[in-house]
Amino acid sequence: MDENQKPPSAPGEDSPAAKEAASPAPPPSADAPAAEAAPRPVPKPAPKPAAKAPAVMEATPWEGEIPEAAREAFGEGILRAATYREQDFFETDSGTLVPLLTLLRDAFDYDYLVEETAVDFPKEEKRFELVYIVYSFARNHRIRLKTRIAENEAMASAVPVYAAANWMEREIYDMFGVRFHGHPDLRRILMPDEWQGYPLRKDYGIIQQDQRWVRENLGIESGQ
Amino acid sequence: MAEATFLDSNELVINMGPQHPSTHGVLRVILKLDGEKVMGTDCVIGYLHRGVEKIGENRTYTQFAPYVDRMDYIAAVSNGLGYCLAVEKLLNAEAPPRAQVTRVILTELNRIASHLIWLGTHALDVGAITPLFYTLREREEILNIFEEYCGARLTTHAFRIGGLQYDLYDKFSEDVTSFCDRFSPRVDEYEALLTNNRIWVSRLRGVGVLNADDCKQYGVTGPVMRAAGVKWDIRRALPYSGYENYDFDIPVGTNADTYDRYLVRMEEMRQSVRIIRQAVANIPDGPIMGKVPKVLKPPVGEVYVSIEAPKGELGYYIVSDGTTQPYRLRVRPPSFINLQALDKMVRGTLIADCVAVIGTIDIVLGEVDR
Numbered sequence: 001m002d003e004n005q006k007p008p009s010a011p012g013e014d015s016p017a018a019k020e021a022a023s024p025a026p027p028p029s030a031d032a033p034a035a036e037a038a039p040r041p042v043p044k045p046a047p048k049p050a051a052k053a054p055a056v057m058e059a060t061p062w063e064g065e066i067p068e069a070a071r072e073a074f075g076e077g078i079l080r081a082a083t084y085r086e087q088d089f090f091e092t093d094s095g096t097l098v099p100l101l102t103l104l105r106d107a108f109d110y111d112y113l114v115e116e117t118a119v120d121f122p123k124e125e126k127r128f129e130l131v132y133i134v135y136s137f138a139r140n141h142r143i144r145l146k147t148r149i150a151e152n153e154a155m156a157s158a159v160p161v162y163a164a165a166n167w168m169e170r171e172i173y174d175m176f177g178v179r180f181h182g183h184p185d186l187r188r189i190l191m192p193d194e195w196q197g198y199p200l201r202k203d204y205g206i207i208q209q210d211q212r213w214v215r216e217n218l219g220i221e222s223g224q
Numbered sequence: 225m226a227e228a229t230f231l232d233s234n235e236l237v238i239n240m241g242p243q244h245p246s247t248h249g250v251l252r253v254i255l256k257l258d259g260e261k262v263m264g265t266d267c268v269i270g271y272l273h274r275g276v277e278k279i280g281e282n283r284t285y286t287q288f289a290p291y292v293d294r295m296d297y298i299a300a301v302s303n304g305l306g307y308c309l310a311v312e313k314l315l316n317a318e319a320p321p322r323a324q325v326t327r328v329i330l331t332e333l334n335r336i337a338s339h340l341i342w343l344g345t346h347a348l349d350v351g352a353i354t355p356l357f358y359t360l361r362e363r364e365e366i367l368n369i370f371e372e373y374c375g376a377r378l379t380t381h382a383f384r385i386g387g388l389q390y391d392l393y394d395k396f397s398e399d400v401t402s403f404c405d406r407f408s409p410r411v412d413e414y415e416a417l418l419t420n421n422r423i424w425v426s427r428l429r430g431v432g433v434l435n436a437d438d439c440k441q442y443g444v445t446g447p448v449m450r451a452a453g454v455k456w457d458i459r460r461a462l463p464y465s466g467y468e469n470y471d472f473d474i475p476v477g478t479n480a481d482t483y484d485r486y487l488v489r490m491e492e493m494r495q496s497v498r499i500i501r502q503a504v505a506n507i508p509d510g511p512i513m514g515k516v517p518k519v520l521k522p523p524v525g526e527v528y529v530s531i532e533a534p535k536g537e538l539g540y541y542i543v544s545d546g547t548t549q550p551y552r553l554r555v556r557p558p559s560f561i562n563l564q565a566l567d568k569m570v571r572g573t574l575i576a577d578c579v580a581v582i583g584t585i586d587i588v589l590g591e592v593d594r
Binding site for chain 1: 269270273275277278279282313314316440441442443454456461462523524525526527528530537539541543546551552554556560561564593594
């Protein structure tokens, strides 16, 4: 069933070894061709120990008043502030993210939540990466915020900070099964309410479907 | 106190859609009514969900390009532009100047086509039948240019990652210029039909107000936000594809209502013509394809790139793990986010206004549901 699906592999930017490798800022080699980056480990059945450093995102550290203010306010909660392809981003722990959003909105005018979404890394302990993008009209600048949570963890909802997060979080719940506490109306949004499974998870095959739902509601054996 | 009769039961829940001509597709709005007054709404969407993001993870970067045309099929060229720019950013590549100018011309033509469909159907919803025939007539001319250029009219797949597949056809500049010449007076003609029309004004003025703060709070972008007085357009704020080289105004409204959104979009069509004229006059020579490999393997990384689509901010967030397929491909659809503000806009108004407001947000369900 999963023939078409790519084996889920983790871009190892979260493993400690990878982080070590990334932190002494590599020379700004924006033009470095893909081949020059360390070869990507071929996904093998057994999880590969981080002996050979896997390819990582060649991000450079991000300095400035905003990362400074964030570090001052949250200290260890800010795991990383970096820039990739001229786009600034934060990596934080899951408890810091929503307070950081509030800080950015109130102190730095980041008053528009552009996007909230998730990425699934099934092989990692903290499997879901939640991605937030905020924009400031006054500064004409975007910031991306990322955090990781495990499958059984719930994330604090961003709806109290930005009303726009409502449907975006519903979609994340619908597609990944991530729960948000403090969300006013956490229901599925695109898939039918009774649907079983979360389609955008990596272990959900491209032609997989909820057979029972299809039989009961469409009256056919299979939608394929 | 008298016993309650049916006259006192003041709450009524009805379904508008999914099969309803003014919901522009398969949108179902559950309305809670008190007489004719809307007490609240709940949108049920997903009827057109095709799992575009899942498909993206299972196709190569090149293979996925035609799929984006099927989201906002009214403005397929814009979708393609956003996707190509995002992958180019991931690859750190750029389209050559000739390709960039061509992209601008086609995208602006598409913006006009999208606004024409909006104008015709919106007017039809509100009770004016005539404009639809006029707007479809002009849109046809744009689609003919698309057809001549790439063979397709709606799902054009006009651009390629790194540039263009086809060079401009021989009479392209003449066709586009003559379209611009004919089109400008016709915008005035639409305005003559509608702008001071008493029925049109009374159906739209003061309806569906969404002020600037609410727009930001709900993430509503595009003409809806500009009608609330926010002078913000991604073409100007974060220019792409050479938009910084063109002279154009960003029209804004003051009242944040449906009528101002109408005026803003009318002016945007004129501004698009202005951009097209500047671009057609300066199409550089040179290659149409940048230096991108045949097999696209972007380095490990992630980017978010967005463009000003006719309906608002259309963004692509792509995560690459260094293989030929995206690890994650997220589309930030303007229609989906803008529709979220529907409840805010219609609560407390009349049910007939609901029709006008759905029209004024300008949604395409293919993009809402993806």
